[in-house]
Amino acid sequence: MTGNICKIIRNKNNIKDKLKVLVLNKIMISGSRMSSRAMRAVYVRKFGAVDQMKVEENVAVPKLEDKQILIKIYMSGVNPVDTYIREGDFGWSSKPYVPGIDGSGVVEAVGSEVTQFKVGDRVFCSQTVRYGTLAEFTAMDEDHVFPLADSLDFAQGAAIGIPYFTAYKALLLKGRAKKGDRVLVHGASGSVGLAAVQLAKAYGMTVVGTAGTAEGLELVSSQGADAVYNHRDSSYMDKLKKNPETKFDVILEMLSNVNLGHDLELMKPKGRTIIIGCRGPVTINPRDMMGPETEVIGCALFSSTPEEWNLIGERVAEGISSGWVKPVINKIYDLHKAGEAHHDVIHSTGAKGKLVVRVQE
Numbered sequence: 001m002t003g004n005i006c007k008i009i010r011n012k013n014n015i016k017d018k019l020k021v022l023v024l025n026k027i028m029i030s031g032s033r034m035s036s037r038a039m040r041a042v043y044v045r046k047f048g049a050v051d052q053m054k055v056e057e058n059v060a061v062p063k064l065e066d067k068q069i070l071i072k073i074y075m076s077g078v079n080p081v082d083t084y085i086r087e088g089d090f091g092w093s094s095k096p097y098v099p100g101i102d103g104s105g106v107v108e109a110v111g112s113e114v115t116q117f118k119v120g121d122r123v124f125c126s127q128t129v130r131y132g133t134l135a136e137f138t139a140m141d142e143d144h145v146f147p148l149a150d151s152l153d154f155a156q157g158a159a160i161g162i163p164y165f166t167a168y169k170a171l172l173l174k175g176r177a178k179k180g181d182r183v184l185v186h187g188a189s190g191s192v193g194l195a196a197v198q199l200a201k202a203y204g205m206t207v208v209g210t211a212g213t214a215e216g217l218e219l220v221s222s223q224g225a226d227a228v229y230n231h232r233d234s235s236y237m238d239k240l241k242k243n244p245e246t247k248f249d250v251i252l253e254m255l256s257n258v259n260l261g262h263d264l265e266l267m268k269p270k271g272r273t274i275i276i277g278c279r280g281p282v283t284i285n286p287r288d289m290m291g292p293e294t295e296v297i298g299c300a301l302f303s304s305t306p307e308e309w310n311l312i313g314e315r316v317a318e319g320i321s322s323g324w325v326k327p328v329i330n331k332i333y334d335l336h337k338a339g340e341a342h343h344d345v346i347h348s349t350g351a352k353g354k355l356v357v358r359v360q361e
């Protein structure tokens with residue numbers, strides 16, 4: 001039945017077919033384990049610019065599988081990767097789809113094999129594939145759903161997934177950073193950067209962070225960075241390089257295409273630079289790595305093994321309990337402004353934490 005619905009939905013100009021969709025939605029919803037409500041969702045039917053993101057009504061609530069949890073989504077976190085997927089640049093060929101990888105809300109229904117959650121639990125989630133979080137409901141595998149403590153609100157819940165999981169993977173699994181290390185978070189004012197600053201401080205490291213605006217620098221300092229530099233100041237790199245005492249054990253790099261060549265000169269012997277963000281090619285001098293025997297390591301959250309994913313999930317959950325996970329929200333958009341949020345996350349005039357979309361009250 002799902003295949004028929006998809007074919008019919010594709011023919012969006014045909015009113016008769018639209019009526020059939022409504023009828024089929026009702027059949028599908030009443031045949032599944034959850035409420036008979038249809039939902040509102042943002043749909044992308046064609047890869048392209050933000051105008052491809054349209055709010056649609058009467059979308060079928062996702063059908064729940066045995067190991068899945070149906071979440072009533074309140075907030076959806078916006079990540080740069082959402083825009084790469086929408087533009088068709090991410091090797092994702094499945095259309096139409098609902099954007100949104102991170103989200104937060106309340107458990108609406110659980111599949112028969114779900115063991116850790118019950119209806120009514122507050123949760124956050126990450127890494128949805130078929131159904132996104134820019135929808136009133138999403139169905140998510142249990143191992144991509146995590147408890148959301150009362151200490152965090154739903155906007156903060158939607159800001160945990162990709163940013164904190166990436167920061168943990170980059171700093172501790174790929175970067176092998178440890179207590180006492182000096183860490184440079186190169187691009188610290190955004191979602192991943194702030195998570196990395198909080199994490200590194202919680203684990204007893206010395207943290208230097210960069211940002212591109214006065215407000216960004218202030219925010220990075222307020223999150224515990226020991227020193228901050230403005231990466232839009234043409235002399236900041238000279239200042240960093242001048243003092244050999246300021247070299248780093250680990251560098252987390254958000255814009256490798258701009259900074260990687262410099263990072264190679266900023267590492268201590270045996271240091272590691274972790275490639276988190278990259279928006280193009282860059283020229284480097286590999287010789288800078290030879291004497292100090294440094295490493296440049298790629299990091300992609302999507303490439304995590306299930307074991308890595310579970311470990312990171314456990315550690316981030318511990319971080320929520322112990323209090324170091326404290327997402328900073330920059331702006332909340334209404335659902336019909338989700339396209340604006342996609343625009344802003346790429347064309348930022350200065351990051352100050354996370355952009356989040358309110359899906360429903």
Ligand code: NAP
Nearest residue numbers: 080187188189190191192211212216277299300301350351
């Ligand atoms: P974000 O919230 O938009 O933050 C972007 C950050 O980059 C801001 O701190 C920004 O600082 C900084 N930046 C801008 N120009 C810079 C420069 N010349 N040098 C250093 N930093 C600069 O994005 P995000 O969610 O933190 O993600 C950051 C990057 O990592 C994105 O490219 C994203 O695609 C990527 N990412 C990768 C993974 C992975 O698995 N590898 C996961 C998540 C994100 P100002 O705005 O203050 O200038």
